[in-house]
Amino acid sequence: MQISPSILSADFANLERELKAIANADWAHVDVMDNHFVPNLTLGLPVVEALLRVSPVPVDCHLMIDDPDRWAPGYAEAGARSVTFHVEAAADPVATARAIRSAGARAAFAVKPGTAFAPYEDLLPEVDMVLVMTVEPGFGGQSFMADQMAKVRQVREAVGRHGGEVWIQVDGGVSAATIEQCAEAGADVFVAGSAVYGQESAASAVDELRALAERHRHPA
Template identity: 40%
Template sequence: MILSPSLLSSDYGRLADELAALEAAGCKWVHWDVMDGSFVPNITLGAPIIKRLRKASKLFFDVHLMVDRPERYIGDFVDAGSDMIVVHAESTAHVERALAEIKRQGVQCGVALNPHTPLTVLDYVLDQLDMVLLMSVNPGFGGQKFLPFTMRKIEDLSAMIKARGLKTLIQVDGGVDPDNTAELVRRGADVLVSGSAFFGFPPYAERLKTFEAAAAKA
């Protein structure tokens, strides 16, 4: 299990310090929620902030674009130092084109699905994905409750990936905490995104151990 703490719940006034603290705590990934105020209601941060902070961190930058027509910004986020760029299937009419462009620029790619979006939209792109992000809340806000039907969706996606002999990672984002971690991992989740349930319980090293201990029970 890889834990990717979501900076959406961090102290935005101290992002460089937060990244350093995550690294010191033993985290390997960090999740950037990029929101445009159109695809989702809120506005968060953009490529210039990520680019500036890339110089201060060795963490794997897991960048989740919750923006309309993300293909317009792929070059910016590659240049900013993203290690993985995830676009929403619902945000563009040209998902395959966006994924191909991310790959062409040498960055890992993923597709995110909103809770109601069926797995069938992945049929013709799954083979080119490094990761699928399953939203377990409706995107745009932190601190929401986990939607229980996501458990079956994780299991179904895991079966699809295994049937094709792929190594595509499954990421789950929304309402993730130590109480549901074991079940998420048991169903097939590889990467867990946690915001308020992580940042709200310092010290970070101890909170990471709590998640890892829960995952070990899967």
């Protein structure tokens, strides 16, 4: 059970400090948005490169951008340990996943709440993780969409059929109140923004979320 705090909820003026505050996390989740694929603009490769120099934990880049086939491998080449692209935006998801892996990172694909997983099940051998969005991508602080747990279960069942070790990540509205149902459905990587950075102690919030997920772990 892995906790990946989202720096989208961190203090952008003090990102090195904010990263050090989550040194007990498994990942630092970095949302890259281009104001095209989603209606928001955050940061790009130059800022990610700076974060990579100071992050005490591996960086997990979630690319909410157009044309990830072109841009995603660069994040892996820069040193991100995990790079997620949206299947809705990828022209050739197989080639993109292989390019990310060839550059030394874990490859993952994401599906928005309205995107069915079944058409993309054949991609499982090409990736290391599937991200099921539990809010519409684009902004932090949205309400958790519990109806996406059916999709998490669907992905978990598909992973079981295909074999191999593919992680299932959930992102959006994950908190102490919602992480248990995510774990029970089969998720094992949890992105949490305000549920970590909105607390008095980010490190304590990470520990609490991990403990809750462990207690409700989906049977293998």
